[in-house]
Amino acid sequence: MINFTVGPVQSSDAVRAIGAEQVPYFRTAEFSELMLENERLVKKFAHTTDDSRVVFMTCSGSGGMETAIMNCLNKNDKALVVNGGSFGERFVELLTLHEIPFTEIKLEHGKALKPEHLAPYEEQGYTAFLLQKHETSTGVHYDIDMVADFCKRNGCFLIVDTISSFLCDPFDMTATGAGVMITGSQKALACAPGIAVMALAPSALKRIDENKCCCQYLDLKLALKNMERGQTPWTPAVGILRQINVRLKEIDAMGGDEAEIERCAELARYFRNKLIELDLPFEIVSESLSNAVTPLHPTTQSAFEIFLKIKDEYGMWICPNGGDMKDTIFRVGHIGYLQKEDYDTLIKAFLDLRDKKFI
Numbered sequence: 001m002i003n004f005t006v007g008p009v010q011s012s013d014a015v016r017a018i019g020a021e022q023v024p025y026f027r028t029a030e031f032s033e034l035m036l037e038n039e040r041l042v043k044k045f046a047h048t049t050d051d052s053r054v055v056f057m058t059c060s061g062s063g064g065m066e067t068a069i070m071n072c073l074n075k076n077d078k079a080l081v082v083n084g085g086s087f088g089e090r091f092v093e094l095l096t097l098h099e100i101p102f103t104e105i106k107l108e109h110g111k112a113l114k115p116e117h118l119a120p121y122e123e124q125g126y127t128a129f130l131l132q133k134h135e136t137s138t139g140v141h142y143d144i145d146m147v148a149d150f151c152k153r154n155g156c157f158l159i160v161d162t163i164s165s166f167l168c169d170p171f172d173m174t175a176t177g178a179g180v181m182i183t184g185s186q187k188a189l190a191c192a193p194g195i196a197v198m199a200l201a202p203s204a205l206k207r208i209d210e211n212k213c214c215c216q217y218l219d220l221k222l223a224l225k226n227m228e229r230g231q232t233p234w235t236p237a238v239g240i241l242r243q244i245n246v247r248l249k250e251i252d253a254m255g256g257d258e259a260e261i262e263r264c265a266e267l268a269r270y271f272r273n274k275l276i277e278l279d280l281p282f283e284i285v286s287e288s289l290s291n292a293v294t295p296l297h298p299t300t301q302s303a304f305e306i307f308l309k310i311k312d313e314y315g316m317w318i319c320p321n322g323g324d325m326k327d328t329i330f331r332v333g334h335i336g337y338l339q340k341e342d343y344d345t346l347i348k349a350f351l352d353l354r355d356k357k358f359i
């Protein structure tokens with residue numbers, strides 16, 4: 001199977017080899033050192049300030065989103081949240097559950113975030129801003145610089161979900177002034193699922209220190225205290241943290257975050273150009289594309305039927321959509337261990353389906 005989804009994605013051979021090894025005992029100086037190296041490399045690739053910190057939580061990306069809200073926000077906040085798809089909706093649900101006052105900026109699927117969406121909220125006393133940098137469900141990549149400027153003008157604490165954009169679209173945590181950046185192990189990090197990576201700026205560390213977190217397992221005070229010596233309060237997903245270490249060093253050796261972002265961008269361009277060149281019956285439906293994924297509306301067949309056909313008859317996974325996008329949109333990812341030849345194979349399958357009048 002070739003995997004063109006947006007996570008879990010394909011891993012490099014070195015990362016897979018770690019997955020085959022015995023999981024070692026972890027309360028050791030060696031494991032602590034590996035964790036501190038992971039922290040150093042995440043800080044480097046996320047362009048954090050020196051005094052920022054990184055924690056690795058054993059949960060999926062959504063656990064990182066909830067951890068950020070529970071530790072950094074409280075009932076005295078007044079938050080703005082962008083909801084342009086399933087992941088924005090998840091932030092809305094979490095803010096509701098944790099009783100954080102908020103206003104939702106709801107966007108039509110596929111639409112970019114524009115200055116007029118933010119204008120009504122200038123100088124209205126908002127204290128926090130939450131958004132996906134890339135809303136993976138619809139494939140819309142938001143203008144983070146515009147949001148960062150809004151947050152600086154209005155004194156908003158910025159929480160950015162970069163789960164599907166870290167290492168495939170540029171992100172500079174220092175330049176944006178973001179308080180929290182969240183990512184997951186199974187997206188562009190291309191490891192097994194199970195770890196949420198969180199970079200925390202000093203503004204976040206202050207909020208965490210002053211806040212009460214009503215969950216022991218996800219309490220960042222405990223995570224930060226332990227991480228001072230490269231450890232975690234509880235048994236972490238040790239095997240995945242070792243995969244992350246191999247992967248971060250691999251990226252570093254290949255030219256760092258910039259080279260990795262360019263690699264994804266090149267795959268995305270290659271695939272998108274082929275679609276146009278061959279006039280396939282798919283429309284790109286996002287106003288603002290990320291390098292992570294191409295969201296497509298098939299004009300002649302149900303998107304979900306195409307997903308099933310490609311999976312069952314051609315041995316490849318493209319990424320289906322859920323809910324009301326199930327029949328109208330499928331996505332083709334550009335993250336993980338993929339090559340141009342893999343796209344040639346996928347395009348060949350699409351052409352075959354066109355010859356057979358399936359699409």
Ligand SMILES: *Cc1c(COP(=O)(O)O)cnc(C)c1O
Nearest residue numbers: 060061062087132136163164184
């Ligand atoms: C995948 C994803 C999530 C959720 O991550 P899980 O690991 O499935 O919990 C959240 N936000 C974005 C933008 C994502 O792409």
